[in-house]
Amino acid sequence: MKLRLLPIAAAFLAASLAGCASTPPPQPAAPEPTLALGELAGAPVAQPRPFLVTAPHGAARQDEYYWLRDDTRKDPDVLSYLNAENAYTDKVLAPLEGLEETLYQELVGRVKQDDSSVPYIEDGYWYYTRYETGKEYPIHARRQGTMDAPEQVLFDVNQMAEGKNFFQLGNYEVSPDGRLAAFASDEVGRRQMVIQVKDLATGEVLADRITGAAAALMWGNDNRTLYYIENDPTTLLGKRVRRHVLGTPASADRVVYEEADDTFYMGIGRTRSDQYLCIGVESTVSSELRCTEADAPGEFRVLAPRQRDFEYSADHLNGRWVISTNWDATNFRVMTLADGQAWGDRGLWKEMIPHSQDVLISGVTLFNDFIAVSERSGGLQRIRIRDWDGRRDEFVKADESAYAMGMSVNAEPGTDWLRYTYTSLTTPATTYELDTRTGERRMLKEQPVLGGFDKANYVTERLWATARDGTKVPVSVLYRKGFVKDGTAALYQYSYGSYGSSSDPGFNANVISLVDRGAVYAVAHIRGGQEMGRQWYEDGKLLNKVNTFTDFIDVTDFLVAEGYAAEGRVAAMGGSAGGLLMGAVANMAPDRYAAIVAHVPFVDVVTTMLDESIPLTTNEFDEWGNPKDPVYYEYMLSYSPYDQVSAQAYPPLLVTTGLWDSQVQYFEPAKWVTRLRATKTDANPLLLRTNMEAGHGGRSGRFQRYRERAEEYAFVLHHLGLR
Numbered sequence: 001m002k003l004r005l006l007p008i009a010a011a012f013l014a015a016s017l018a019g020c021a022s023t024p025p026p027q028p029a030a031p032e033p034t035l036a037l038g039e040l041a042g043a044p045v046a047q048p049r050p051f052l053v054t055a056p057h058g059a060a061r062q063d064e065y066y067w068l069r070d071d072t073r074k075d076p077d078v079l080s081y082l083n084a085e086n087a088y089t090d091k092v093l094a095p096l097e098g099l100e101e102t103l104y105q106e107l108v109g110r111v112k113q114d115d116s117s118v119p120y121i122e123d124g125y126w127y128y129t130r131y132e133t134g135k136e137y138p139i140h141a142r143r144q145g146t147m148d149a150p151e152q153v154l155f156d157v158n159q160m161a162e163g164k165n166f167f168q169l170g171n172y173e174v175s176p177d178g179r180l181a182a183f184a185s186d187e188v189g190r191r192q193m194v195i196q197v198k199d200l201a202t203g204e205v206l207a208d209r210i211t212g213a214a215a216a217l218m219w220g221n222d223n224r225t226l227y228y229i230e231n232d233p234t235t236l237l238g239k240r241v242r243r244h245v246l247g248t249p250a251s252a253d254r255v256v257y258e259e260a261d262d263t264f265y266m267g268i269g270r271t272r273s274d275q276y277l278c279i280g281v282e283s284t285v286s287s288e289l290r291c292t293e294a295d296a297p298g299e300f301r302v303l304a305p306r307q308r309d310f311e312y313s314a315d316h317l318n319g320r321w322v323i324s325t326n327w328d329a330t331n332f333r334v335m336t337l338a339d340g341q342a343w344g345d346r347g348l349w350k351e352m353i354p355h356s357q358d359v360l361i362s363g364v365t366l367f368n369d370f371i372a373v374s375e376r377s378g379g380l381q382r383i384r385i386r387d388w389d390g391r392r393d394e395f396v397k398a399d400e401s402a403y404a405m406g407m408s409v410n411a412e413p414g415t416d417w418l419r420y421t422y423t424s425l426t427t428p429a430t431t432y433e434l435d436t437r438t439g440e441r442r443m444l445k446e447q448p449v450l451g452g453f454d455k456a457n458y459v460t461e462r463l464w465a466t467a468r469d470g471t472k473v474p475v476s477v478l479y480r481k482g483f484v485k486d487g488t489a490a491l492y493q494y495s496y497g498s499y500g501s502s503s504d505p506g507f508n509a510n511v512i513s514l515v516d517r518g519a520v521y522a523v524a525h526i527r528g529g530q531e532m533g534r535q536w537y538e539d540g541k542l543l544n545k546v547n548t549f550t551d552f553i554d555v556t557d558f559l560v561a562e563g564y565a566a567e568g569r570v571a572a573m574g575g576s577a578g579g580l581l582m583g584a585v586a587n588m589a590p591d592r593y594a595a596i597v598a599h600v601p602f603v604d605v606v607t608t609m610l611d612e613s614i615p616l617t618t619n620e621f622d623e624w625g626n627p628k629d630p631v632y633y634e635y636m637l638s639y640s641p642y643d644q645v646s647a648q649a650y651p652p653l654l655v656t657t658g659l660w661d662s663q664v665q666y667f668e669p670a671k672w673v674t675r676l677r678a679t680k681t682d683a684n685p686l687l688l689r690t691n692m693e694a695g696h697g698g699r700s701g702r703f704q705r706y707r708e709r710a711e712e713y714a715f716v717l718h719h720l721g722l723r
Contacts, residue, residue, distance in 0.1 A: 053610065055610060082688075109451045116131070121411065175223045180200060212231050227268055235612070236615040236662050262619070264619070288305065288306040311332075312324065320338045330534045335352060337349050358533070362376055369436075373386060381504060403422060403423065424460060456481070467550065474525040475558070476525070478521040485562070489518060494573050494574065497552070498577035528547070543632070548581060572593050573597040576600050582601060587644040595715065604642040604667075648681060649684070650686070652684040657689075
């Protein structure tokens with residue numbers, strides 16, 4: 001199975017969207033009476049221990065809870081504190097156990113447990129993933145030639161995970177001849193993978209074993225050579241691409257590329273044509289691609305040398321390179337380089353699709369007779385179909401005014417059929433294939449949603465809120481049909497707003513449990529994403545980062561003013577960098593929210609960004625700034641949630657983390673909660689839930705994650721007065 005070369009920037013999970021049920025429930029005009037939850041006796045207390053955090057320019061800050069950082073995850077004092085916080089969270093939430101169990105059964109009850117993905121064909125095999133009823137993990141399988149052929153199970157992840165507290169199959173790649181599969185797995189949650197190889201005919205796992213690697217894998221054409229990325233054991237950054245020959249010790253693996261700049265991420269993959277093996281590196285503001293011929297691998301040569309503020313991604317098909325780049329194009333343009341022309345000189349590139357001030361080009365997929373361009377316009381995703389010669393240039397039609405459209409698996413270029421996905425707040429994820437010549441469209445699958453879901457019972461709207469600086473911010477909302485916009489409803493508001501990652505209005509069956517109880521669900525498309533183009537991202541990072549936080553607050557005020565919610569009945573949720581958003585909002589506007597949920601939140605911005613030994617820090621300087629510069633230091637300090645905790649009343653807070661999180665270290669949310677508890681003036685519940693056996697993505701089993709969501713929703717519904 002070929003790994004197509006894609007942009008390699010770090011991916012951060014962002015929650016999606018949704019709605020569902022059969023008959024509209026009564027909408028409460030005011031909070032229903034509920035059990036009182038508050039800070040109870042016996043809340044954990046972490047004793048302060050003076051510790052001075054200094055910056056190279058002489059600035060110093062006292063971090064009295066720095067001792068909660070333990071890189072070994074073995075310190076008994078730290079583990080005791082985290083376990084005490086978990087026990088305290090159990091105690092405070094005990095009155096909601098019945099509601100939590102009800103919610104869990106609802107969430108699981110919407111899942112078609114014996115489900116499978118849409119099969120796709122590649123190199124003569126139909127590949128797909130399926131689940132069995134009651135099983136936590138997927139089964140990856142294929143059939144040769146036709147879906148009526150006998151099934152060959154590649155990986156039964158349920159068997160692989162048996163007896164383990166955490167397990168993730170991070171990636172697998174089938175060799176060009178289809179006989180072997182290299183796979184990367186993680187039993188901790190730290191994203192430090194172990195790479196092994198399986199003989200698909202016999203089921204035998206070969207003796208080859210590589211540790212401390214990223215999940216990326218790439219086969220050579222000889223079916224004996226495997227390329228992989230070696231991680232730095234401390235920072236977890238991809239540092240080297242190594243070549244492993246089957247049957248030889250990993251210690252003998254030769255380095256084919258080493259990245260000296262710690263601000264770059266790294267990835268590997270084949271081109272669409274299968275003619276080249278490539279290594280890509282990418283920072284926030286620049287990128288570089290180097291490739292070698294797949295049939296005769298040699299030196300990996302640079303397609304275009306890196307330069308600050310110059311980004312590009314490239315693929316190869318039909319005797320040419322197709323390059324998406326921001327060179328003289330803020331929203332990117334598409335260019336080509338014919339075979340036989342020299343690499344390294346971008347002056348030889350020819351423009352295929354020009355730059356547009358109103359349309360962001362986010363990706364290009366190549367086919368023999370056409371190309372499919374993924375774009376963003378007016379805050380929405382769309383796909384453009386274009387012939388290579390440009391004579392035909394048209395859009396894939398959408399069925400609604402607010403939606404998310406994206407490419408599905410199009411494994412082979414020699415077809416007229418384009419596969420794409422479509423979803424909205426009311427439409428479950430749907431896979432279509434479109435005949436690009438005739439216009440015929442086939443629905444291959446709409447994700448089943450059980451439990452009486454009928455999308456006709458829900459309404460979605462696209463709204464525009466005015467931010468305090470006059471900027472129009474798009475907002476997607478979902479509610480039950482029959483909802484009355486009279487300013488009495490509860491609201492659950494989500495956003496992310498970082499790394500140019502857009503929060504698209506896609507379906508999420510989980511929020512049905514909120515909407516069916518009378519809540520309005522809103523997604524704020526705030527600055528820091530790329531919903532409105534590249535400038536939307538630029539206006540929400542570095543010295544513009546505070547726009548992200550004020551946009552979110554201004555969307556809340558707008559929805560209350562327009563009657564979508566009652567003042568004091570708004571809950572907010574975000575995770576990772578969206579957890580930073582929650583921390584900033586909690587400090588800046590605590591009175592606006594009845595409850596805040598911060599999942600794996602990045603809240604200790606300055607201390608983390610000063611420490612280059614912490615994973616991912618060096619890659620993020622162009623996102624947040626480098627606090628070694630006094631200008632960025634002061635700006636980051638002004639919004640860092642941990643540093644801005646003050647003696648004021650905060651809303652009820654539920655904070656989650658994972659002990660083995662490699663993206664946002666567990667000690668950030670732990671320190672934040674500890675300082676909040678010692679400083680805040682209210683008696684509202686402040687809860688820290690640490691998963692002691694997982695990392696950034698939470699638990700590894702599909703049903704275990706519904707337990708986590710049920711706990712969050714019980715907490716939120718309680719504080720919104722929706723039982």
